[in-house]
Amino acid sequence: xxxxxxxxxxxxxxxxxxxxxxxxxxxxxxxxxxxxxxxxAEDMGLCRSFVYHKHKLILMLSAMxxxxxxxxxxxxxxxxxxxxxxxxxxGKKLFNTMEIHNIDSIITYEFESQxxxxxxxxxxxx
Numbered sequence: 514x515x516x517x518x519x520x521x522x523x524x525x526x527x528x529x530x531x532x533x534x535x536x537x538x539x540x541x542x543x544x545x546x547x548x549x550x551x552x553x554a555e556d557m558g559l560c561r562s563f564v565y566h567k568h569k570l571i572l573m574l575s576a577m578x579x580x581x582x583x584x585x586x587x588x589x590x591x592x593x594x595x596x597x598x599x600x601x602x603x604g605k606k607l608f609n610t611m612e613i614h615n616i617d618s619i620i621t622y623e624f625e626s627q628x629x630x631x632x633x634x635x636x637x638x639x
Contacts, residue, residue: 524548524614525548525549525550525589525614525615525616526546526548526549526616526617526618527546527548527549527550527616527618527619527620528549528550528551528552528607528610528611528614528616528618528619528620529545529549529550529551529552529619529620529621529622530552530553530607530619530620530621530622530633531551531552531553531580531584531622532622533555533573533574533576533577536576536577536580545588545620549588549620550589550590550591550610550614550616551584551588551589551590551591552590552591552592552607552610553577553580553581553584553590553591553592553593554592554593554603554606554607555574555577555593555594555595556593556595556602556603556606574595591610593606604633604635604636607633607636608636611636619633619636621633
């Protein structure tokens with residue numbers, strides 16, 4: 514896990530999920546508050562949930578890493594690299610981040626995957 518500008522625990526009230534398909538180039542689209550922590554995670558399970566061509570996966574992961582670098586210059590960010598915690602699901606990584614920072618609210622932008630939508634819904638119910 515990469516935590517940029519390590520924040521104080523409890524300093525955040527919201528976590529904003531940035532999936533690989535929502536890499537905004539305009540800060541106005543994000544409109545975060547000071548208490549928003551951004552969360553991005555490369556996940557082996559999500560990469561395998563659809564039959565993607567390996568070049569598309571490389572492109573998506575590369576774009577996510579570039580966006581991570583840009584986003585970390587402007588906001589606090591938690592980022593999981595695909596080589597870390599391979600056996601831990603996206604949902605577990607998100608849930609752990611929310612527990613560590615006592616966050617009780619999630620901001621999402623867009624999800625193509627119904628499975629991911631359900632998983633986020635389950636986390637919200639917890």
